[in-house]
Amino acid sequence: xxxxxxxxxxxxxxxxxxxxxxxxxxxxxxxxxxxxxxxxxxxxxxxxxxxxxxxxxxxxxxxxxxxxxxxxxxxxxxxxxxxxxxxxxxxxxxxxxxxxxxxxxxxxxxxxxxxxxxxxxxxxxxxxxxxxxxxxxxxxxxxxxxxxxxxxxxxxxxxxxxxxxxxxxxxxxxxxxxxxxxxxxxxxxxxxxxxxxxxxxxxxxxxxxxxxxxxxxxxxxxxxxxxxxxxxxxxxxxxxxxxxxxxxxxxxxxxxxxxxxxxxxxxxxxxxxxxxxxxxxxxxxxxxxxxxxxxxxxxxxxxxxxxxxxxxxxxxxxxxxxxxxxxxxxxxxxxxxxxxxxxxxxxxxxxxxxxxxxxxxxxxxxxxxxxxxxxxxxxxxxxxxxxxxxxxxxxxxxxxxxxxxxxxxxxxxxxxxxxxxxxxxxxxxxxxxxxxxxxxxxxxxxxxxxxxxxxxxxxxxxxxxxxxxxxxxxxxxxxxxxxxxxxxxxxxxxxxxxxxxxxxxxxxxxxxxxxxxxxxxxxxxxxxxxxxxxxxxxxxxxxxxxxxxxxxxxxxxxxxxxxxxxxxxxxxxxxxxxxxxxxxxxx
RNA sequence: GACUUGGUAGCUCAGCUGGAUAGAGCAACUGCCUUCUAAGCAGUAGGUCACAGGUUCGAAUCCUGUCCAGGUCACCA
Numbered sequence: 001x002x003x004x005x006x007x008x009x010x011x012x013x014x015x016x017x018x019x020x021x022x023x024x025x026x027x028x029x030x031x032x033x034x035x036x037x038x039x040x041x042x043x044x045x046x047x048x049x050x051x052x053x054x055x056x057x058x059x060x061x062x063x064x065x066x067x068x069x070x071x072x073x074x075x076x077x078x079x080x081x082x083x084x085x086x087x088x089x090x091x092x093x094x095x096x097x098x099x100x101x102x103x104x105x106x107x108x109x110x111x112x113x114x115x116x117x118x119x120x121x122x123x124x125x126x127x128x129x130x131x132x133x134x135x136x137x138x139x140x141x142x143x144x145x146x147x148x149x150x151x152x153x154x155x156x157x158x159x160x161x162x163x164x165x166x167x168x169x170x171x172x173x174x175x176x177x178x179x180x181x182x183x184x185x186x187x188x189x190x191x192x193x194x195x196x197x198x199x200x201x202x203x204x205x206x207x208x209x210x211x212x213x214x215x216x217x218x219x220x221x222x223x224x225x226x227x228x229x230x231x232x233x234x235x236x237x238x239x240x241x242x243x244x245x246x247x248x249x250x251x252x253x254x255x256x257x258x259x260x261x262x263x264x265x266x267x268x269x270x271x272x273x274x275x276x277x278x279x280x281x282x283x284x285x286x287x288x289x290x291x292x293x294x295x296x297x298x299x300x301x302x303x304x305x306x307x308x309x310x311x312x313x314x315x316x317x318x319x320x321x322x323x324x325x326x327x328x329x330x331x332x333x334x335x336x337x338x339x340x341x342x343x344x345x346x347x348x349x350x351x352x353x354x355x356x357x358x359x360x361x362x363x364x365x366x367x368x369x370x371x372x373x374x375x376x377x378x379x380x381x382x383x384x385x386x387x388x389x390x391x392x393x394x395x396x397x398x399x400x401x402x403x404x405x406x407x408x409x410x411x412x413x414x415x416x417x418x419x420x421x422x423x424x425x426x427x428x429x430x431x432x433x434x435x436x437x438x439x440x441x442x443x444x445x446x447x448x449x450x451x452x453x454x455x456x457x458x459x460x461x462x463x464x465x466x467x468x469x470x471x472x473x474x475x476x477x478x479x480x481x482x483x484x485x486x487x488x489x490x491x492x493x494x495x496x497x498x499x500x501x502x503x504x505x506x507x508x509x510x511x512x513x514x515x516x517x518x519x520x521x522x523x524x525x526x527x528x529x530x531x532x533x534x535x536x537x538x539x540x541x542x543x544x545x546x547x548x549x550x551x552x553x554x555x556x557x558x559x560x561x562x563x564x565x566x567x568x569x570x571x572x573x574x575x576x577x578x579x580x581x582x583x584x585x586x587x
Numbered sequence: 588g589a590c591u592u593g594g595u596a597g598c599u600c601a602g603c604u605g606g607a608u609a610g611a612g613c614a615a616c617u618g619c620c621u622u623c624u625a626a627g628c629a630g631u632a633g634g635u636c637a638c639a640g641g642u643u644c645g646a647a648u649c650c651u652g653u654c655c656a657g658g659u660c661a662c663c664a
């Protein structure tokens with residue numbers, strides 16, 4: 001698209017130079033022409049008319065006539081100050097030339113580290129993690145595609161009171177069982193004891209609640225909670241037994257969660273562990289305190305005063321000297337910049353932590369760390385249930401990532417069976433198709449919504465294979481693939497002299513792929529790419545239904561349509577790969 | 588209360604820096620498989636863009652105010 005605009009702009013500047021030499025516009029606004037009107041692109045004449053103080057219609061007419069001298073323009077029509085332009089075959093040929101190569105050359109390339117996933121090791125990952133992973137994966141892929149040097153890292157929140165709860169649960173109810181002995185996936189096995197702990201804890205809390213205590217307060221009074229707390233202190237003090245159990249249970253967890261990562265196609269080049277970093281935070285706190293950036297209150301707790309930034313006092317270390325969530329993040333961010341020396345650190349973390357990252361940035365600024373300006377929180381909205389409430393795992397709703405994935409894959413399988421096509425597939429193929437269609441549907445459903453917005457997620461709808469779904473795109477991809485597999489000739493970008501409207505639409509849309517990617521990279525949001533891809537599939541399907549490709553008798557036309565099919569296939573394949581949506585062989 | 592994000596068709600969402608009669612999909616209804624995969628295509632119906640002002644040739648989009656919803660404001664993570 002760009003080269004067309006560039007060429008047209010040159011002609012327009014020419015026009016203004018000859019007619020209105022005093023006021024040359026710095027920019028021209030084009031948009032695609034409305035369906036009701038003839039034309040492909042439209043020039044906005046209003047701002048120009050204002051500049052030269054002429055009526056929009058008169059100016060539009062004058063420009064329209066002038067543009068006819070360009071061999072890019074075949075026709076022009078002025079309607080209420082809109083100058084609608086029909087592009088010539090040469091213009092379309094140019095668009096094809098510009099876009100048959102999908103490589104993007106951009107400047108200002110950066111080294112970027114992106115943190116995503118971030119599971120807690122005490123229970124299986126849930127739907128919120130899915131959004132996090134899909135989003136992080138796609139953003140990283142987009143940045144890479146545009147040319148940046150991207151490094152994905154993962155953080156395991158592997159220490160703290162939560163895992164201690166699972167550990168106490170196991171000590172109480174485990175009876176020496178293992179995931180192997182029970183036939184349960186490791187992360188679920190660990191999570192089972194977290195639930196057992198929670199159940200017992202709320203049971204023990206009942207009497208306190210009856211006395212009028214708040215739930216959280218009451219639970220803190222229970223004997224079982226006390227055990228977890230003691231265990232945490234033991235762990236922090238390096239107690240051998242506590243650490244052995246911790247290693248054992250985290251091992252089970254990693255074993256389970258890595259299976260889920262593999263199934264989801266999620267990867268990272270480096271894993272960070274909170275347990276290995278958190279202590280360094282205390283040193284930073286100490287340095288900050290010594291240099292007067294942080295203060296100590298009467299109980300001995302250390303805080304930073306951010307009231308002049310419109311924020312509150314933020315505590316960085318408890319009065320008993322133990323570290324807090326923010327303490328370890330202070331250490332971790334520094335560690336990352338030491339490890340990678342990158343230009344930008346992107347945290348993919350939910351928007352409930354907006355405040356946290358704002359504070360983290362201010363603290364690093366206050367400590368005069370030069371990297372403070374390069375910290376970026378890529379924040380995304382919640383995944384809500386159908387009634388608008390948060391997904392929860394305890395009430396029997398299938399919020400666990402594995403459960404949701406299983407459900408979606410199962411649904412994809414039954415849809416395939418229903419379609420009547422299953423007979424032509426082997427059992428193994430059917431399984432593969434269900435897996436990639438199910439996973440694709442799930443990823444697309446979570447990626448098509450603007451990242452900052454909350455998503456209302458209905459598993460049934462995501463699984464639905466009709467309409468605005470990943471499967472629709474996958475289907476279109478398979479269609480192009482199947483068609484191309486029947487083609488034995490060469491690919492030829494030489495355009496036929498006459499184009500059908502469906503071909504023009506396809507070319508126009510294909511030609512905006514690169515600019516779409518660049519906008520996504522700028523916005524750090526794959527949603528536009530998801531919708532672009534969906535639209536490409538729609539436009540191709542229309543093309544497919546309206547014109548013949550392999551059965552076209554005119555050789556020129558046939559060759560060119562195969563070429564368009566191939567380009568569509570490539571763009572679909574590239575987009576889906578970036579989004580992390582699997583490419584099925586058959587459907 | 589403060590800060591922050593949002594409110595567009597019955598439902599889920601687009602609508603990029605202001606541009607033409609506000610667009611998709613789902614759900615409802617109609618057609619189209621002897622033709623390159625019908626998980627498809629074509630069509631009908633569905634709207635006071637939360638509300639009220641303002642800015643201007645022009646506002647879903649920008650500004651102000653109001654209402655509603657989510658999130659955050661811990662010596663939790």
